[in-house]
Amino acid sequence: MLSPRAARVPASQTQQVTLEVTRLRRRGIDVIDLGAGEPDFPTPAHIKAAGISAISGDFTRYTPNAGVQELREAICARYRADYGVPFEPDDVIVAAGGKQALFNTAMALCGAGDQVIVHAPGWPSLPAQVQLADAEVVTVRTHPEDGFRLHAAAVLEAFTPRTRAVVVNSPGNPTGALVSEDDLAEIADAASRRGAWIVLDLCYERLIYDDVAHNLPRVLRERLPERSILVGSLSKSYAMTGWRCGWAIGPAELIAACNVVQSHATSNVSSITQRAAIEALTGPQDCVAAMRDAYRERRDRVLAWLAAESRIRCVRPGGAFYLFPDISELLSPDGLRTSADFAQALLREAHVAVTPGEAFDAPGFLRLSYAASLARLEAGTERIRAFADALTRGAGRAPTTGA
DSSP states (O other), X not given: OOOHHHHHSOOXXXXXXXXXXXXXHHTTOOOEEOOOOSOOSOOOHHHXXXXXXXXXXTOOSOOXXXXXXXXXXXXXXXXXXXXXXXXXXXXXXXXXXXXHHHHHHHHHHOOTTOEEEEEEXXXXXXXXXXXXXXXXXXXXXXXXXXXXXXXXXXXXXXXXXXXEEEEEESSOTTTOOOOOHHHHHHHXXXXXXXXXXXXXXXXXXXXXXXXXXXXXXXXXXXXXXXXXXXXXXXXXXXXXXXXXXXXXXXXXXXXXXXXXXHHTTXXXXXXXXXXXXXXXXXXXXXXXXXXXXXXXXXXXXXXXXXXXXXXOBOOOOSBTXXXXXXOGGGOOTXXXXXXXXXXXXXXXXXXXXXXXXXXXXOTTBEEEEOOSOXXXXXXXXXHHHHHHHHHHHTTTOOOSSOO
């Protein structure tokens, strides 16, 4: 009864975790949610005030489909300030989050017969969007032994005459890994020779914890300006997930095509959100630094707490707000056989929500978000360690009492 496209991709497992947490909390169960990819901070006050002012001033009607001129100018100014890279407002389309910007790009750029290279473990919406665009996904694996780094050599080996684009996510979800400038430069040079595009997902770009070179927009601007597109978002950096505001920046012809796709899907982003977004990008930026510092402390604390359980092995992420621990030593043919089984049992018995690695094409791993208070993170990791101990005592079987 449904179209082949509707059956081509599964529902989001990350959203399924959120729904289950909501269901349990409605029953009065104290669930520690380490599964959601969402800041626990409130939207900064000056940004909220701009949204309220938009409502009070009756700025509540349709805007241009691609976003108001002032917001597109603010996005360009942010990239000039942060990366020294010039863009013009006509190079920008504002979308309902980074996800819609990426979806618009996939619809405008890809089609039947095309191949698109993605890297895994990775955010599941990226390959799903490629498939919805009728293109074929080609996956390049990254590995924990070297911090899930995306190596240019592996990407170049995946190129074929049908390669239409390479999608790069840095910092990466779920691993927090960073793509180096040198690797991206090598990939861009290969794409240039082969007539392929690079789609760069920078939705976590303001959440990098160490002083490392990460001017990826400049790399693409210098090496592949005519076939690269940058995608950004306010959701993570400014704690604005529910406001739904992201963007794509690229060559005018592709942005115009994205504009057509969006015009038949959602039209413009909420006018109220756009006013708040202008304030986020042009107003004080100390809120971003404060949240980043808090996430850094949380990352380091949770890594230390998890280190007490030797069977949980975890790579120190360079960005985003996730840990991606390997729990394969806690799995057993006679008990919890997969990380999906583990995550379900952990939620059911210990009331801690995490996202199984299967959601990111990485069985044997879990995604654990540290976008929660230190108190909740400490309690959550204590429950995880106790759950692991109970597994050992039960010879691989899940415990039967809640935490």
